[in-house]
Amino acid sequence: MRRIPPLNSLRAFEATARHLSFTRAADELCVTQGAVSRHVRNLEEYLGVLLIQRNTRHLNLTDAGITMLSGLTQSFNAIANTVEAVTKQHNDLNLLVSSGFAMLWLIPRLHRFEEDGSHPHVRLTTRAGSISFEREYFDAGIIYGDGNWPGLQAELVFREQLIPVCSQALMKTEYPLTDLANLKHHTLLHPSTDHRDWRVWLQANEAEGVDPDQGLAFESMDAALRAASMGHGIAISDLSLIQDELASQWLLQPFPGSFYSGQGYYFVYPPEKADYPQIQRFREWLSIELADSQSEAGSPHDQSVSGS
Known part of the structure; x- marks a missing residue:
């Protein structure tokens, strides 16, 4: 079990020792000078050690008082920082x-x-x-x-509108992506390992001769789009999320329209x-x-x- 003196006595001593003044400590703690003096005296009696030498015109710390001041100041600063961090985190x-x-x-x-x-x-x-x-x-x-x-509580942000996207280079190959029938000649880039997005889009658009399980699977949509921008294939993405990429022509939408996936x-x-x-x-x-x-x-x- 920790042996900790009363907190009010510790605060009174720490403030007095920093200011070397009962009066300034009392102002900081919003109590009377007499209350501060009593708390410090009680702490000394509790410890059995003299912490402050009281002279007529000024106060001096004993060696024990210097040690106490250093430890208490660090401890109170740590407590204040912890409280600030918890409060800030609560407001995040x-x-x-x-x-x-x-x-x-x-x-x-x-x-x-x-x-x-x-x-x-x-x-x-x-x-x-x-x-x-x-x-x-x-x-x-x-x-x-x-x-x-x-x-x-669930509030809709975007409905998923699936569209294929590719680089400009894939629009100029032997099998340009201006015709849905040419899709079977290109590598499909999947934004997830379940291949779901391509599967539902191909089915909705009645694309024949395209295996939804072929191609490259990535762990994220961002990775699949980067591969598409470098000409490694054609990715499937969400129209709502890539307006910036389409506007800058970092990616192109080869086929018109989009398909709502239900997600x-x-x-x-x-x-x-x-x-x-x-x-x-x-x-x-x-x-x-x-x-x-x-x-x-x-x-x-x-x-x-x-x-x-």
Whole structure:
């Protein structure tokens, strides 16, 4: 069991020793000079050691007092830093985001959120998969799925609109990607190992002679898109997430139209956290960014997070 003197006595001594004045210590602690003096005396009696030599006009620390001051100042600073860190962390927004959404859409824009000093700092974790607010310390998430998470509030951000994308070089080969029939002559680049996206797009577009299981599989959409930009094949992606890449012609959309996969990205959080200031401010900002993104793209994608 720790042998720790009363905290008020420790605080009174530490303040007195720093200032070498009972009066200044009393002002700092908002108590009377007599109270400070009594606390210091009680600490000396508790320890059985003289800490401060009291002279008529000034105070001097004994060797024991110097040792106590050093240790207590470090300890109180450590406590203050810990409290500040915990408070700051509590005011942060702990956000889990699907990797593709984070890399392609959120991270390029997130600096605009944090430029506003009134906004919380976003502690961002990226990964694929689901979220468990019971087992993990997250305030909210932007998660890929069908919007069905029992017990959670789920607000649609983007519906997934699948489109193939490629480099300009693939538009000029012997089998240019201006005709769906030429797709079978090119390598498919998959953003996940299950090949799901290409499979549903090929089926929806009745593309014949194309094996959805051929090609290269990547762990993330970002990696597949980079391979496509270097001419290694044709990737499948989400139109809503790659407006910037299409606008800059870093990637091209060889075939018109898009296919809604039935999936999407949702802003999810426990209902009991709906009124948290961190979540409200992020939702408001996200709604504005989505509106701006939609306006710049000039397309009617469903984007429905609301700051209300």
